[in-house]
Amino acid sequence: MTATPILSARGLVKFYGKTQVLHDVSIDVAEGEAHVVIGPNGAGKTTLFKAVSGEFPVDGGEIRLGADIVTRLAGWQRVRRGIGRSFQVARIFGEMTTIENLIVAVEARERRARGGFALTLRVNPRKSTMTEARHLLDGLGLGDQADRPAKLLSHGDKKRLELAMSLALRPRLIMLDEPTAGMSPGDRSNAAALIADTQRAHGLAFLLTEHDMGVVFGLAQRLTVLHHGAVIASGAPADVRDDPTVKEVYLGHG
Ligand SMILES: Nc1ncnc2c1ncn2[C@@H]1O[C@H](COP(=O)(O)OP(=O)(O)OP(=O)(O)O)[C@@H](O)[C@H]1O
Structure with a gap:
């Protein structure tokens, strides 16, 4: 690879107690790339x-974001350096409306740029903040849900809101852990199209996990297969799909 990857993890090792869960795992995400881990x-x-994302320290290996080594940094410090993480369970504020959730995210980014952090909602958001929040909602097909309390959104719409909030933080890399988990097949393909559109429109890099093979092969520009905590294949999706080891341990059974 010629350009510096946005994310480069080398030789990651992680133990839970005495059990080793990651064995020398290396993975890169290039600028603008959707890299799916299955x-x-x-x-x-x-x-x-x-x-x-820095939720815990690794027991070995090195993680770089661009040229910066972030292995020893806390999660929030990595967020400041451009990681946006979205979780299997959406971390949205249920009592707030959909648009208020986005305003919080936009204001958090602005506050972060000024060196502050708290996730709070101003009584009178700035006009530019409102405009940006509306734009994101409309872009993700949530415009008509703007004034509903977020807790009343469908599961699929919560996922969209979660993605919108990730985008509002303007990360360099968005990490999505099973973004279509629990969705109906229809919602699933919509969500995959949404991610693909977002990636193209914003030139963002994505690192995703996903179980649905339709979504995986629809989205992935690069695919990495983990098995028992080790990388058994990584590369172009078509090459990985045809890899005999991958077929044997995973895709052949799925
Ligand atoms: N907090 C923990 N303490 C001990 N073991 C854990 C912990 N979290 C996960 N594990 C174990 O680590 C291994 C890897 O789990 P992990 O959740 O990373 O897998 P995964 O590929 O994400 O699985 P899934 O597809 O089911 O989400 C599993 O054997 C799991 O049981």
């Missing part, structure tokens, strides 16, 4: 995400 249940995908 693997059977318990393969270590969520653990890899937590390691990259």
Whole structure:
């Protein structure tokens, strides 16, 4: 690869107690790339995400964001350097309306740029903040849900809101852990199209995990397969799909 990747993790090792869950895992995400990590249940995908986002320290290896080594930095410091993480369970504020959730995210970014942090809602958001929040909502097909309390949104719409909030923070890399989990097949393909559109429109890099193979092969520009906490294949989706080891341990059974 010629350009510096947005994310480069090298030789990651993680133990839970005495059990080793990540074995020398390396993964890169290039600028503007959608890189999908797949693997059977318990393969270590969520653990890899937590390691990259800084939820816990790794027991070995190195993580870089662009040229910066972030291995020893806390999660919030990595967010400041451009990681946007969205979780399997949406972290939205249920009592607030959809648009208020987005205003909080936009204001958090603005406050972050000024060096502050708290996630609070101003009584009178600035006009530019409102405009940006509306624009994001409309772009993600949530315009008609703007004034509903977020807790009343459908599961699929909560996922969209979660993605909108991730985008509002303007990260360099968005990490999505099973973004279509729990969705109906229709919602699933809509969500995949939304992610693909967002990626193209904003030139963002994505690191995703996903179980639905339609979504995986629809989105991935690069695919990495984890098995028992180790990378067994990584590369172009068509090459990975045809890899005999991958077929044997994973795709052949799915
Ligand atoms: N907090 C923990 N303490 C001990 N073991 C854990 C912990 N979290 C996960 N594990 C174990 O680590 C291994 C990897 O789990 P992980 O959740 O990363 O897998 P995954 O690939 O994300 O699975 P899934 O597809 O089911 O979400 C599993 O064997 C799991 O049981």
